[in-house]
Amino acid sequence: MSSTTAPLAVRVSRLLPVPAGAGMARMLVERNVRSYKHGWIALVTGFLEPVLYLFSLGVGIGALVQTVTTDSGEVPYAAFVAPALLATSAMNGAVYDSTFNVFWKLRYAKLYDAVLATPLGPRDVAVGEIAWSLIRGALYSALFLLVATLAGTVTSWWALLALPAAVFIGFAFAAVGMFVTTYMKSWADFEWVNLAIQPMFLFSATFFPLETYPPTVQWLVQLTPLYHGVALERALMLGQVDAGIWWHVGYLVALGVVGLIGTGRRLEKLLLT
Secondary structure: OOOOOHHHHHHHHOOOOOOOOOHHHHHHHHHHHHHOOOOHHHHHHOOHHHHHHHHHHHHHHHHHHOEEEEOOEEEEHHHHHHHHHHHHHHHHHHHHHHHHHHHHHHHHOOHHHHHOOOOOOHHHHHHHHHHHHHHHHHHHHHHHHHHHHHOOOOOOHHHHHHHHHHHHHHHHHHHHHHHHHOOOOOHHHHHHHHHHHHHHHHHOOOOOOHHHOOHHHHHHHOOOHHHHHHHHHHHHHOOOOOOOHHHHHHHHHHHHHHHHHHHHHHHHHHHHO
16 A cells, blocks of 8 residues: 555545444544555455465365255355355454454553553544454455355355445454453463464364254354354355344344453553553
8 A cells, every 4th residue: 555545545444334433443443544554465465364265175175075955955065165264254354453463552562552642542442443453354354255256156145245244243353352462461372362263263164064063062163253153154145044143143243342341441451550
């Protein structure tokens, strides 16, 4: 992103979904947009991992597996995996920005101490950083959805709602990710983040239907936020929409709200005491 396009990016950021009444937090979002004008390549390449999984597993293994049986019948394996990887894109973009980057700003750069010298408060910091992480996750999801569409793995017009659904996924992971980060003391603590993310990625009905797991494991899988994101995206992209999707939306929104409130309180304690 060149210096000539930076003002355009800032104007676009003013249209992004920062909650109403959080105008001060929007300033922090604009700050993050400007800071990426020399690091935009990190934003562009961040979605590549799910894309590689789509072509290596969804398309490659899909040539062997061919179809998967769901509640609504058989679907191509690539079409079954693509929604899960879309949810993973939203998770990746949100959680890595709200953990690694926030930790650096909080513990080393001391950015938020400087921010408090402005009219922004700790809760503005929480809303601004979570909103930026959500935006980054939505960007990854949009790019992945484009690739999935071109690859022919989108089978329903309900997929038009897949990107808004990714926003709910990003909100949940960004809020919880930043909340957890406020408790971290060193870079070694991020091993716990990887320990949580990798099993969720592999075992949230990402590559196989939930029914293939042992009954004693199924209930544990259904407690994970990525499972609800996967189930939501899969219902939309496969056109298997029913009232049950509201359970997934409610879970993700509730988790995000809890994380947002918790982050605001933690930042007040860390920055004002």
